[in-house]
Amino acid sequence: MVEQKLMGLNGDEAVAYATKQVNPDVVAAYPITPQTIIVERFSEYVADGEVDTEFVPVESEHSAMSCSVGASAAGARAFTATAANGLALMWEILYIASSLRLPIVMAVANRALSGPINIHNDHSDAMGARDSGWIQIYCENAQEVYDANITAWRVAEHLNVQLPVMVCLDGFTLSHTMENVMTLPDETVQKFVGERPFIEVEGHLGKGELRLDPEMPLTMGPLDLQDFYYEHKIHQVDAMKQALKYMKDVDEEWGRLSGRSYRYVEPYLMDDAEVALIGMGSMMGTIRYMVDELRGEGVKAGMIKLRLFRPFPVDAIKKAIGETPVLGVMEKCISFGAPASPLMEELMTAYYSDEEKPMMANYVVGLGGRDVSPDMIREAYTSLEKIRKTGKVEKLSTYIGVRGE
Amino acid sequence: MSKERTWEELPKGAVSYRSSMEYKTGDWGIDSPRIDYDKCVKCNLCHFFCPEGCIHVEEDGTPAPDLDYCKGCGICAKECPAKAIEMVRK
Numbered sequence: 378m379v380e381q382k383l384m385g386l387n388g389d390e391a392v393a394y395a396t397k398q399v400n401p402d403v404v405a406a407y408p409i410t411p412q413t414i415i416v417e418r419f420s421e422y423v424a425d426g427e428v429d430t431e432f433v434p435v436e437s438e439h440s441a442m443s444c445s446v447g448a449s450a451a452g453a454r455a456f457t458a459t460a461a462n463g464l465a466l467m468w469e470i471l472y473i474a475s476s477l478r479l480p481i482v483m484a485v486a487n488r489a490l491s492g493p494i495n496i497h498n499d500h501s502d503a504m505g506a507r508d509s510g511w512i513q514i515y516c517e518n519a520q521e522v523y524d525a526n527i528t529a530w531r532v533a534e535h536l537n538v539q540l541p542v543m544v545c546l547d548g549f550t551l552s553h554t555m556e557n558v559m560t561l562p563d564e565t566v567q568k569f570v571g572e573r574p575f576i577e578v579e580g581h582l583g584k585g586e587l588r589l590d591p592e593m594p595l596t597m598g599p600l601d602l603q604d605f606y607y608e609h610k611i612h613q614v615d616a617m618k619q620a621l622k623y624m625k626d627v628d629e630e631w632g633r634l635s636g637r638s639y640r641y642v643e644p645y646l647m648d649d650a651e652v653a654l655i656g657m658g659s660m661m662g663t664i665r666y667m668v669d670e671l672r673g674e675g676v677k678a679g680m681i682k683l684r685l686f687r688p689f690p691v692d693a694i695k696k697a698i699g700e701t702p703v704l705g706v707m708e709k710c711i712s713f714g715a716p717a718s719p720l721m722e723e724l725m726t727a728y729y730s731d732e733e734k735p736m737m738a739n740y741v742v743g744l745g746g747r748d749v750s751p752d753m754i755r756e757a758y759t760s761l762e763k764i765r766k767t768g769k770v771e772k773l774s775t776y777i778g779v780r781g782e
Numbered sequence: 783m784s785k786e787r788t789w790e791e792l793p794k795g796a797v798s799y800r801s802s803m804e805y806k807t808g809d810w811g812i813d814s815p816r817i818d819y820d821k822c823v824k825c826n827l828c829h830f831f832c833p834e835g836c837i838h839v840e841e842d843g844t845p846a847p848d849l850d851y852c853k854g855c856g857i858c859a860k861e862c863p864a865k866a867i868e869m870v871r872k
Binding site: 478580581596601609615 | 786787788792793794795796797799800801802
């Protein structure tokens with residue numbers, strides 16, 4: 378393990394600092410709350426000559442992602458950051474980035490989507506982009522944010538993966554809250570990320586690296602109709618499978634260097650748990666606190682922090698859940714008109730064909746930044762205890778913390 | 783058409799491994815031009831107006847549509863001042 382420096386950083390600053398150490402070739406970004414600090418800090422690094430990055434202050438997020446696509450296609454390391462409506466404006470280009478297999482890294486400071494306009498945290502922005510072909514990592518604290526913004530490059534650029542990565546951090550709760558962050562020396566980070574590797578592809582002039590090069594011209598993503606498009610989508614399906622296989626190698630390598638590895642899921646007191654909550658992001662810290670409190674009261678509570686949503690780590694999740702009889706799914710997102718919220722639907726799909734499965738209930742919390750308090754989490758565990766005792770899930774989805782029945 | 787590649791055999795990143803010349807788009811159309819060479823005055827307006835660039839001009843000035851790429855839009859027939867081009871159903 379290398380010597381580390383303790384810094385006081387909020388989540389956004391942790392993104393900016395990690396990205397400064399990575400020193401990408403291009404950063405194209407447009408400011409939007411609560412991501413603004415990321416690009417503000419980064420533009421200061423550029424102005425102070427601390428990075429070699431070409432900083433492109435674009436006029437919209439659509440251009441930020443388009444610029445990142447162009448830069449990454451040309452062989453550059455391209456980074457951007459956004460939130461909520463900014464992510465929504467990037468939509469069509471998100472799909473282009475992933476289908477062209479461009480290893481862009483983007484920090485998303487999760488914020489509620491308008492309207493009505495709201496600048497605070499929930500997961501409706503990134504959850505909406507779950508089918509865009511991007512890898513999605515959700516962070517619990519600023520330390521994870523720092524680590525993920527370095528390891529994300531190695532995951533994205535892994536020769537068996539080659540996919541863009543979204544590093545999600547809860548708006549304000551993480552983005553604007555200062556925490557202790559252990560940071561590695563610049564040289565160590567530089568050595569860890571190394572040079573961007575390229576896969577070999579066959580273009581119309583022969584074999585070459587997957588990047589735009591006047592010496593070896595390639596055509597990326599041209600008109601692709603009934604005869605090829607489907608096959609290219611299967612490439613993306615396969616890339617996600619590969620990501621699930623190889624991400625743990627990067628995580629373990631980072632663990633050897635920093636002493637911190639996260640795996641895809643982090644179970645807490647799950648060995649003998651009778652009721653457990655699963656979820657993502659900053660609220661998992663509060664849930665861990667409540668698990669301890671409930672254990673003190675004799676309730677066999679446990680929790681699983683899910684760090685990776687895409688690709689969805691089914692095996693790791695099932696292993697963490699084990700034989701826990703009752704599972705609550707905590708989500709900061711609603712899929713309007715759907716039977717349940719996205720994570721709940723994924724888990725139910727994953728378990729549908731299994732003989733042994735937990736009873737599951739969905740708890741929606743914290744929309745538009747509403748505080749997810751210990752009391753609300755206690756309410757979820759109380760509901761799970763009731764399910765365990767009665768053997769019945771009376772309500773598939775509950776909106777915790779909303780006024781009214 | 784020869785057997786197309788499977789997804790495992792295709793280059794990643796949606797890179798086209800063939801030139802667009804090998805992608806015959808002529809079968810998209812329902813009509814194709816028939817030139818009456820007795821009426822043709824070799825003005826080559828059809829060559830210039832063709833949006834696909836598929837009407838070549840031979841050395842003596844005779845226009846020659848390449849039906850591998852002609853999408854049958856009929857612009858050549860519309861523009862021909864000698865009314866020498868007729869669009870016929872394939």
